[in-house]
Amino acid sequence: MSPLIEFRDVSKTFTSGSTTVSALDSIDLEIDAGEIFAIIGYSGAGKSTLVRMINALEGVTSGTVTVDGVTITERNEKEIRRIRSRIGMIFQQFNLFRSRTVFGNVAYPLKLAGWSKERQRARVAELLAFVGLTDKAWAYPDQLSGGQKQRVGIARALANNPTILLADESTSALDPETTQDVLRLLKRVNSELGVTVVVVTHEMDVVRSIADRVAVLESGRLIEVGSVFDVFSAPRTDTTRRFVGTVLKNRPGAGDVARLRARHEGSLVSVTIDGDAPIGQVLTDAVRRHDLRFEIVHGGIDALQGRSFGNVTLALSGEPEDIEKAVARLRAVAEVEVLA
Ligand SMILES: Nc1ncnc2c1ncn2[C@@H]1O[C@H](COP(=O)(O)OP(=O)(O)OP(=O)(O)O)[C@@H](O)[C@H]1O
Ligand SMILES: [Mg+2]
Structure with missing residues (x-):
């Protein structure tokens, strides 16, 4: 099946006077019918420029944009108007007639x-x-x-x-609770009406709660694209890691370890969970079999697309050999590192 929206080698430069800004650089991207696709990136990364190309509000400098089999970058105004009528758009400032x-x-x-x-x-x-x-x-x-x-x-x-709904920072002006209401509505637009939704956002909670796939833009280049789970659980670039870090609880840094060490008894063990690891069960089991106590002292687990992901640091107290056995059992289901 061909994608609903397709960018092929799309570049865009803005020239004003003697300065030229490269807003988008060789973008190849496909968005499938029926998905909720998120575009994230820092301010000025090119997100709005990219999304505005889907309904031809912005033209390309080179490359092609195809929507539902029609290469809009080669069409005339009349045909573009027809395609536009099948694309809805919402904005950060709502743009209503007062x-x-x-x-x-x-x-x-x-x-x-x-x-x-x-x-x-x-x-x-x-x-x-x-x-x-x-x-x-x-x-x-x-x-x-x-x-x-x-x-x-x-x-x-x-x-x-419309078959496509474009949402450019549509929740940025809202408080967190209202944002969740609007996101639930967008989710219904997708699931009940079958509308493909493209959301531009810098709020990772938005991506995490509704998107199927996500693309990361940096200085006009597409640096990462994949399922929300894959990108969030294993970010491949520093930029993505910085974005994702605002959502997922991370492993403790060196300073955290020293602080935790001073505050908690026992061995500090970092456990990274990815997927459906029965971590609670393993811990309960270990505590019962060996004479152990544990406390969660850092981090947390989040749900991502129905799977668990995150990192918790445990303080395990008990006999060294019991701790060792519990760590071995944890290693069977998660990535474990003994910190101190
Ligand atoms: N009409 C324009 N004329 C000149 N430069 C522009 C124009 N529109 C965008 N740019 C430039 O292109 C780059 C990408 O802008 P764009 O608005 O797409 O970024 P963005 O990722 O949406 O940022 P933000 O998160 O702040 O909305 C920026 O450097 C911006 O200054
Ligand atoms: Mg923008």
């Missing part, structure tokens, strides 16, 4: 597309029910919370039944 009601905002693209008043009403009612804002139809954007505004943005983006 002078129009919620109903008016959501109906706007339908009006542009020439829908009758009656069909507009039915479709808007359906969309507002989907995003949970039926009771806000006659409110104005200024009367809504940030999360509600973004729901309106999503309803409006879905009005024409």
